[in-house]
Amino acid sequence: xxxxxxxxxxxxxxKQILKGLNLDIKPGEIHAIMGPNGAGKxxxxxxxxxxxxxxxxxxxxxFDGQDLLELGPEERARxxxxxxxxxxxxxxxxxxxxxxxxxxxxxxxxxxxxxxxxFDFDEYAKxxxxxxxxxxxxxxxxxxxxxxxxxxxxxxxxQMALLQPKLCILDETDSGLDIDALRLVANGINALxxxxxxxxxxxxxxxxxxxxxxxxxxxxxxxxxxxxxGFELVHELEEHGYDEIIQQSK
Amino acid sequence: MLxxxxxxxxxxxxxxxxxxxxxxxxxxxxxAQEEVVACRTRAQALLLTQAFxxxxxxxxxxxxLVQFVQNRFEVAHLTPQQHGLTIREVQSFLPPYQAIKxxxxxxxxxxxxxxxCTALPKGLSIEFTREAVQSSSEVEVWLExxxxxxxxxxxxxxxxxLAEGFGLKVAENMAIETPVFVLNIQTxxxxxxxxxxxxxxxxxxxxxLVEHFVTLLNEAEQEGVEACTNVVTVMDxxxxxxxxxxxxxxxxxxxxxxxxxxxxxxxQSDFNSFYGGLGSQLSRHQNHLFMNGERIENSQNSACxxxxxxxVDSRTNxxxxxxxxxxxxxxxxxxxxxxxxxxxxxxxVARAAQKTDGQMDNKNLLLSNTAKMNSKPQLEIxxxxxxxxxxxxxGQINQDQIFYLQARGISKPKATEMITKAFLMESVETIDRxxxxxxxxxxxxxxxxxxxxxxxxxxxx
Numbered sequence: 066x067x068x069x070x071x072x073x074x075x076x077x078x079x080k081q082i083l084k085g086l087n088l089d090i091k092p093g094e095i096h097a098i099m100g101p102n103g104a105g106k107x108x109x110x111x112x113x114x115x116x117x118x119x120x121x122x123x124x125x126x127x128f129d130g131q132d133l134l135e136l137g138p139e140e141r142a143r144x145x146x147x148x149x150x151x152x153x154x155x156x157x158x159x160x161x162x163x164x165x166x167x168x169x170x171x172x173x174x175x176x177x178x179x180x181x182x183x184f185d186f187d188e189y190a191k192x193x194x195x196x197x198x199x200x201x202x203x204x205x206x207x208x209x210x211x212x213x214x215x216x217x218x219x220x221x222x223x224q225m226a227l228l229q230p231k232l233c234i235l236d237e238t239d240s241g242l243d244i245d246a247l248r249l250v251a252n253g254i255n256a257l258x259x260x261x262x263x264x265x266x267x268x269x270x271x272x273x274x275x276x277x278x279x280x281x282x283x284x285x286x287x288x289x290x291x292x293x294x295g296f297e298l299v300h301e302l303e304e305h306g307y308d309e310i311i312q313q314s315k
Numbered sequence: 316m317l318x319x320x321x322x323x324x325x326x327x328x329x330x331x332x333x334x335x336x337x338x339x340x341x342x343x344x345x346x347a348q349e350e351v352v353a354c355r356t357r358a359q360a361l362l363l364t365q366a367f368x369x370x371x372x373x374x375x376x377x378x379x380l381v382q383f384v385q386n387r388f389e390v391a392h393l394t395p396q397q398h399g400l401t402i403r404e405v406q407s408f409l410p411p412y413q414a415i416k417x418x419x420x421x422x423x424x425x426x427x428x429x430x431x432c433t434a435l436p437k438g439l440s441i442e443f444t445r446e447a448v449q450s451s452s453e454v455e456v457w458l459e460x461x462x463x464x465x466x467x468x469x470x471x472x473x474x475x476x477l478a479e480g481f482g483l484k485v486a487e488n489m490a491i492e493t494p495v496f497v498l499n500i501q502t503x504x505x506x507x508x509x510x511x512x513x514x515x516x517x518x519x520x521x522x523x524l525v526e527h528f529v530t531l532l533n534e535a536e537q538e539g540v541e542a543c544t545n546v547v548t549v550m551d552x553x554x555x556x557x558x559x560x561x562x563x564x565x566x567x568x569x570x571x572x573x574x575x576x577x578x579x580x581x582x583q584s585d586f587n588s589f590y591g592g593l594g595s596q597l598s599r600h601q602n603h604l605f606m607n608g609e610r611i612e613n614s615q616n617s618a619c620x621x622x623x624x625x626x627v628d629s630r631t632n633x634x635x636x637x638x639x640x641x642x643x644x645x646x647x648x649x650x651x652x653x654x655x656x657x658x659x660x661x662x663x664v665a666r667a668a669q670k671t672d673g674q675m676d677n678k679n680l681l682l683s684n685t686a687k688m689n690s691k692p693q694l695e696i697x698x699x700x701x702x703x704x705x706x707x708x709x710g711q712i713n714q715d716q717i718f719y720l721q722a723r724g725i726s727k728p729k730a731t732e733m734i735t736k737a738f739l740m741e742s743v744e745t746i747d748r749x750x751x752x753x754x755x756x757x758x759x760x761x762x763x764x765x766x767x768x769x770x771x772x773x774x775x776x
Binding site: 114115116117137138139141142143147148150153154155156157158159163164165167168171172175207208224228 | 713715716718719720721722723724725726727729733734736737738740741
């Protein structure tokens with residue numbers, strides 16, 4: 066098992082958001098998490114990535130054989146957990162190159178690999194820039210500054226391609242994307258699929274899932290997973306909405 | 316005659332005043348030209364009536380001089396002593412780029428350490444204040460702006476002790492490619508180095524001037540207060556001339572630094588300046604800039620980094636007097652621990668200065684809850700067809716940015732360092748010569764990595 070979440074409970078500003086969430090993910094699996102606004106989807110993503118505004122009050126999370134909750138956000142990232150942000154952050158004055166070279170080398174150091182110098186890094190980044198059809202001057206530009214919404218999300222997927230994580234958590238990466246940007250993001254994700262890499266795709270919509278065909282779909286409501294199923298559950302949701310499932314679960 | 320002086324001077328200040336007047340008198344006994352003696356004597360009289368500013372003076376309300384006044388520094392050039400420094404010992408303060416090097420140790424020019432001033436590039440001439448004061452006909456250059464220099468308290472002190480420094484002159488139409496690099500080293504405790512510098516750049520000429528202020532204490536000396544530097548620079552930039560100036564102040568964290576610059580620009584000239592303030596417990600860098608001609612351009616930028624109880628004060632007063640002038644300013648402060656920053660900027664636009672384009676920004680990053688920034692950007696506009704703006708923003712590091720970097724495997728200290736450095740670099744990058752820019756950037760990087768401002772990776776491991 067790559068990730069085991071048991072009875073996870075978490076709160077922010079003393080308001081409980083996650084109320085006993087369970088989820089198992091094996092290597093290579095793609096799990097979609099859907100649910101109405103306020104169900105706790107983004108909280109789950111943030112708690113897994115280690116954002117300290119959230120407090121975990123009960124439960125456990127095992128990631129690749131270790132207690133995830135014991136690790137700081139940077140240690141989680143170095144051990145192979147990746148969060149694609151719902152709102153990627155702008156960092157004026159820090160170039161994408163400095164940012165990602167520092168990040169890639171932090172992960173490589175964890176893996177006992179030698180650091181990449183700037184020439185090695187350029188070479189390493191080249192085909193990933195092409196894959197996501199990023200602008201050629203991407204590396205020289207400040208992180209996300211002056212990027213459109215779509216470019217920011219693609220930049221996150223580009224970072225994911227560089228860091229080669231074991232578990233990718235996509236927090237509403239599809240929101241705000243036009244058809245072309247959505248296709249590019251989906252291509253990026255599909256190119257990264259492998260037998261050892263798993264995904265948690267948090268989304269409101271069917272359109273991204275149509276591209277990447279998840280193995281499992283979960284419905285999150287009021288801090289818990291109330292229904293799980295295969296890809297067919299997506300269509301059921303599109304047809305009937307969340308209400309029916311919520312009613313059944315009560 | 317009844318003196319019109321309502322100023323109350325404390326006994327401590329009186330003692331300091333007589334201390335410096337005595338030093339000035341002693342200088343007057345040495346060989347000096349008549350007009351220099353007269354200038355010093357006039358400064359003594361001013362010193363006697365106004366002493367030093369206190370917190371009641373608006374321009375000094377955040378910059379406490381109590382300790383400076385208490386200390387009564389020995390005037391370094393009054394009794395120059397052997398410092399025994401070799402070029403190897405000062406090597407680390409020299410820049411990695413080619414330059415014409417002038418080295419002042421304890422306020423006195425060291426000819427042996429400095430480059431040979433008889434073999435200068437064509438068009439550049441250097442005269443030293445000491446010689447000018449004693450015999451040269453050029454002495455007029457040092458005295459020309461006496462009243463203006465006396466308008467600042469530390470200008471008065473500078474005039475009273477006028478004896479050291481340099482005078483640079485660039486002939487018309489000559490572009491001096493190689494930067495002039497002036498290193499000022501303090502090696503002794505409890506002394507004041509007083510430098511009176513003059514710079515004259517002729518029509519359509521070009522000059523790059525870099526000034527570096529550092530401390531290299533003799534380890535044997537332990538007792539006492541760290542040294543003080545008092546500099547006055549008067550710069551005359553003729554028509555269509557271009558001057559680039561970089562001042563990097565890295566004295567020990569316990570030193571004092573007062574620098575007043577009076578800059579006169581003629582039409583179509585360009586002045587591009589940068590001040591980097593990292594050292595001293597109390598530092599104050601002031602530009603008084605007079606744009607006396609049409610189509611003048613200038614930029615005055617600064618980056619200050621302070622921690623513990625340092626006080627960093629950076630000021631500009633930019634006077635647009637004629638049409639089509641463009642002035643740009645970006646001042647950035649990073650304050651850690653209980654450091655205090657002071658920025659005071661004034662853009663004045665005279666009635667005749669239509670089409671003025673002035674812009675002044677002050678941005679500050681506080682790294683702790685106890686650091687404090689006092690900022691006062693001001694505009695005073697008497698013309699009606701101008702474009703002027705000023706702004707000020709003070710904040711802390713955005714935690715979302717830190718988390719974003721952490722989520723990519725970068726440690727919190729490293730993330731803090733990256734964001735702080737990026738913040739300062741916006742100003743450093745205004746230095747339009749790459750070699751000098753890189754040298755300044757490197758000095759800031761090393762300071763940030765030292766662990767003095769926030770925990771760094773190496774400091775925590």
